[in-house]
Amino acid sequence: MRVAIVGGKLQGVEAAYLAKKAGWEVVLIDKKTWVPAAELCDQFYELDVTSVVEWNLFFKGIDLIIPALENNEALKSLVRTANYASVPLVFDEESYAISSSKISSNELFARSGVPAPIPWPECGFPIIVKPSDASGSEGVIKINSALEYQRLLAGKNLSGWVTEEYLxxxxxxxxxxxxxxxxxxxxxxxxxxxxxxxxxxxxxxxxxxxxxxxxxxxxxxxxxxxxxxxxxxxxxxxxxxxxxxxxxxxxxxxxxxxxxxxxxxxxxxxxxxxxxxxxDKPWQEFDVLEKQGVIYEHIHVVDEYLEVSGEHIMADAGPLHVYQDFFGADEALTSYLPDKTEWVATLIITGEDCQTAWDKRCIVLQEICKAFGIRHYHDRYPVIEDSEGFIRMASGR
Missing domain, CATH: 3.30.470.20 (ATP-grasp fold, B domain)
Known part of the structure; x- marks a missing residue:
C-alpha cells in the first residue's frame, strides 16, 4: 500500500515509523524540508497543501492519506482534496473540531458524565489556566493563590481560556x-x-x-x-x-x-x-495483550550533559534516523551522527516486563554516559510546594 503522510513533525514521525513497520510505501509531504520525519520515508515532497495547484493530481497512485498536523487550513484542504480524489483520509473532522477545543471537550465531558477537573470558581486553589485551542501542555499556567490570579487577570485577557482545578x-x-x-x-x-x-x-x-x-x-x-x-x-x-x-x-x-x-x-x-x-469495513475483533514491557524516553546530549526531557526537544533537532541496538536500546529515533557533540534521541527499550525494561534502560544510559564522557545527568519532574512550604517532586496538572 502506498500512503501519503502530510506533516513531518512529531506526529509525522509517529505515522512514518508505524507505516514502515506495516510494510507500506511512505510518501511524506511538508512545506519545510528540515523536519524530523524527512528521512523516515521512501519519498519526500516539499509542498504546501493549501496552495499548490497540482495538489489534486498528486494523489494518483496514493491509497491512503494520513494527516499528521494540526493546521486547520491544511486539514480543510486535505478533506476537500480527499473527497475530490476519492482517496480515504484517516481523519474525523467533526470529532477533531470538538477535541481541539478544550471548552467544547469539557462540555462533552459534562454531557457524557465523564469525570474531569472541577471548573473555576467551583474549585479552590491551586488552579490551572490554559488556552482552549492549544495542544498538550502548551500555554499552561499554574496559579497558587487569589493574589496570583488577580495579577494574571490584570495583565492577560483570558477569554477563550479554560480555568479549572489543579490535579x-x-x-x-x-x-x-x-x-x-x-x-x-x-x-x-x-x-x-x-x-x-x-x-x-x-x-x-x-x-x-x-x-x-x-x-x-x-x-x-x-x-x-x-x-x-x-x-x-x-x-x-x-x-x-x-x-x-x-x-x-x-x-x-x-x-x-x-x-x-x-x-x-x-x-x-x-x-x-x-x-x-x-x-471500507471495520477490523476483525482482536485481543490486546501485553507481550513485553517498554520504556520510550527522550534524551538530549550536549558536551558533558545528558538530560531526560519532554518531547519538545525532538521537534527542532532536524531529520531523525532509526538506529537498531543504539548503545543497547532496541531502537532509537535520533539526530545522532558520529561527529556530533549535541544530539537528541528517543530511546525504545524493551524487556520481559517493565521492571526489566527499566533496568535495561539504566544500563543504556550508563553506556551513553561512558561513551561520551558525560559527567552530569538530569531527569527533572514537576515540583510542587506542599502546605508546609516544602518543595517535592510530583506529577500533576
Whole structure:
C-alpha cells in the first residue's frame, strides 16, 4: 500500500515509523524540508497543501492519506482534496473540531458524565489556566493563590481560556480507534512529565488496578460513541485521590504512545485503522495483550550533559534516523551522527516486563554516559510546594 503522510513533525514521525513497520510505501509531504520525519520515508515532497495547484493530481497512485498536523487550513484542504480524489483520509473532522477545543471537550465531558477537573470558581486553589485551542501542555499556567490570579487577570485577557482545578497524581493515556460504529480501546500507558509538564517518558504498562483499567476503557468507549468517532482518539487522564479524571482528548494521531503500544503488544494501531479506511469495513475483533514491557524516553546530549526531557526537544533537532541496538536500546529515533557533540534521541527499550525494561534502560544510559564522557545527568519532574512550604517532586496538572 502506498500512503501519503502530510506533516513531518512529531506526529509525522509517529505515522512514518508505524507505516514502515506495516510494510507500506511512505510518501511524506511538508512545506519545510528540515523536519524530523524527512528521512523516515521512501519519498519526500516539499509542498504546501493549501496552495499548490497540482495538489489534486498528486494523489494518483496514493491509497491512503494520513494527516499528521494540526493546521486547520491544511486539514480543510486535505478533506476537500480527499473527497475530490476519492482517496480515504484517516481523519474525523467533526470529532477533531470538538477535541481541539478544550471548552467544547469539557462540555462533552459534562454531557457524557465523564469525570474531569472541577471548573473555576467551583474549585479552590491551586488552579490551572490554559488556552482552549492549544495542544498538550502548551500555554499552561499554574496559579497558587487569589493574589496570583488577580495579577494574571490584570495583565492577560483570558477569554477563550479554560480555568479549572489543579490535579496532582500519575498521568495515563489510552487510544481508541473507531470506524463505522465499531470501536476498540487499545492499551493504557503511563506518562512521565518533565518540569514543564511535557511528556518525557512513556511506560508501556500502566500500574493500575483492574477496576481502574476497566473504568478508563469504559470512559474511552463512551466518548468514542458520543463523538461517533471515525478515526483515532487519544485520552489523557490523571489519577487524583483514587479517581481517574480526564484532562483532554485529541481526535488525531498522537505522538509517542502508539509506538510504545506497538512495542508492548505488537499491535500497530495505524495499520489496523488504515486498512479499515481502505477496505471500507471495520477490523476483525482482536485481543490486546501485553507481550513485553517498554520504556520510550527522550534524551538530549550536549558536551558533558545528558538530560531526560519532554518531547519538545525532538521537534527542532532536524531529520531523525532509526538506529537498531543504539548503545543497547532496541531502537532509537535520533539526530545522532558520529561527529556530533549535541544530539537528541528517543530511546525504545524493551524487556520481559517493565521492571526489566527499566533496568535495561539504566544500563543504556550508563553506556551513553561512558561513551561520551558525560559527567552530569538530569531527569527533572514537576515540583510542587506542599502546605508546609516544602518543595517535592510530583506529577500533576
Amino acid at each position: 496532582e497524581g500519575p498521568s495515563y493515556s489510552l487510544e481508541v480507534i473507531g470506524f463505522s460504529g465499531c470501536y476498540k480501546v487499545l492499551k493504557i500507558t503511563e506518562l512521565h512529565m518533565d518540569e514543564g509538564y511535557d511528556c518525557k517518558r512513556v511506560v508501556g504498562s500502566a500500574i493500575l488496578s483492574d477496576k481502574l483499567k476497566i473504568e478508563f476503557e469504559q470512559i474511552g468507549l463512551s466518548l468514542a460513541r458520543s463523538l461517533k468517532l471515525n478515526g483515532i482518539m487519544d485520552i489523557e487522564t490523571i489519577l487524583h485521590e483514587g479517581q481517574l479524571k480526564v484532562l483532554e482528548i485529541d481526535a488525531r494521531l498522537p505522538s509517542q504512545t502508539p509506538i510504545a503500544v506497538y512495542h508492548s503488544t505488537g499491535i500497530n494501531m495505524l495499520e489496523i485503522l488504515g486498512e479499515a479506511f481502505v477496505q
